[in-house]
Amino acid sequence: MIDLNLPLWGDVTVFLLAALVIGVSGVKLAEYADRLADRTGLGEAITGTIMLGLITALPGLAASVTAALQGHAVLALSNAMGGIAFQTTVLAFADVMHRKANLEHAAASATTMMQTIMLILLISIVLLGLGSPNVVVGPVHPATLLLLAGAVMAFWLSYRVSEQPMWHPRHTSETVLDQPAPGSQHERLWLLWTGLIVSGLLTLACGSLVAEAAGNIQDKTNLSAPIIGGLLMAGATSLPELVTCLAAVKRGALTLAVSDVVGGNFFDVLFIAAADFVFVSGSLYHAPGMGLQEILLTTITLLLNVILLSGLIYRQKHGPGNIGFESVLMLLVYFIGFVVLSTMH
Numbered sequence: 273m274i275d276l277n278l279p280l281w282g283d284v285t286v287f288l289l290a291a292l293v294i295g296v297s298g299v300k301l302a303e304y305a306d307r308l309a310d311r312t313g314l315g316e317a318i319t320g321t322i323m324l325g326l327i328t329a330l331p332g333l334a335a336s337v338t339a340a341l342q343g344h345a346v347l348a349l350s351n352a353m354g355g356i357a358f359q360t361t362v363l364a365f366a367d368v369m370h371r372k373a374n375l376e377h378a379a380a381s382a383t384t385m386m387q388t389i390m391l392i393l394l395i396s397i398v399l400l401g402l403g404s405p406n407v408v409v410g411p412v413h414p415a416t417l418l419l420l421a422g423a424v425m426a427f428w429l430s431y432r433v434s435e436q437p438m439w440h441p442r443h444t445s446e447t448v449l450d451q452p453a454p455g456s457q458h459e460r461l462w463l464l465w466t467g468l469i470v471s472g473l474l475t476l477a478c479g480s481l482v483a484e485a486a487g488n489i490q491d492k493t494n495l496s497a498p499i500i501g502g503l504l505m506a507g508a509t510s511l512p513e514l515v516t517c518l519a520a521v522k523r524g525a526l527t528l529a530v531s532d533v534v535g536g537n538f539f540d541v542l543f544i545a546a547a548d549f550v551f552v553s554g555s556l557y558h559a560p561g562m563g564l565q566e567i568l569l570t571t572i573t574l575l576l577n578v579i580l581l582s583g584l585i586y587r588q589k590h591g592p593g594n595i596g597f598e599s600v601l602m603l604l605v606y607f608i609g610f611v612v613l614s615t616m617h
Contacts, residue, residue, distance in 0.1 A: 287485035290478040291508040304468040325535020327472040328512035340547035345559030348547040354506030361606040364599035374596035376583040380441035390426030394541040406558040413555040572609035
């Protein structure tokens with residue numbers, strides 16, 4: 273790990289520049305992923321979850337692992353949970369952008385509902401780890417092993433629902449179907465894959481820089497780790513999801529937009545498992561500094577996804593301000609939750 277020994281303003285500059293590169297790369301990621309979904313025939317739901325979700329999660333993975341290696345366990349967990357909370361709330365902003373109807377109505381998909389249910393399961397396992405006894409199995413807490421097993425089951429179930437759905441959401445005049453764009457079969461695959469990989473590598477490198485800078489900012493200020501990790505660092509490393517989600521909505525790829533966020537959240541939970549493996553001082557869930565703030569942040573994240581699931585099932589066409597009730601609730605829970613977190617010591 274390279275320590276640049278920068279002053280506070282230098283760390284802030286590095287943080288902002290790295291976040292900017294992440295945001296610019298995210299626009300290209302959405303474009304390449306949408307074109308690959310059409311060219312390969314995989315569809316937006318699977319492409320958004322596996323391909324785009326993984327790549328846009330790379331900055332957060334780099335940030336959490338870097339933080340854990342430096343001994344900032346609270347920062348590593350807060351980045352992961354804060355990233356999920358931020359990314360879930362991104363769907364509310366995407367809903368505002370899609371003015372024709374509620375986004376969760378227009379992008380109806382059994383796959384995204386199953387993914388959200390599985391995500392709620394994985395976040396519950398993290399909460400279980402925070403509230404369970406301080407024990408380890410080898411180098412990690414048992415909750416980390418449960419996370420990995422749960423992730424395997426979640427991907428398998430999501431794939432089965434995508435390939436062999438037992439029911440379909442009702443199509444309405446506002447439903448936007450996932451259909452390949454005209455001429456997509458003539459795209460050159462190697463060019464699309466190259467663009468996707470280069471954009472992904474840029475986000476990965478800048479994610480590590482964001483973590484380095486955020487850790488330094490925490491050391492040089494009086495801000496708490498949940499605020500630095502759950503708001504500042506998570507917001508920066510979640511810029512790819514924000515940008516790719518909004519870019520996908522603008523392109524009309526609504527299923528890709530929702531699947532990108534939900535899929536990215538899948539991988540964000542696994543950041544905690546990766547961080548636990550590299551955290552050498554015992555269980556990440558019981559590291560010094562872990563307490564009520566981290567439990568509250570995880571609970572807020574869980575609540576946001578329960579609200580999202582309710583919106584995906586209810587499929588309200590139009591709600592307050594021409595967005596769904598779930599978008600209004602998610603915005604309220606997110607902002608009130610972080611106001612409460614900022615007052616806790």
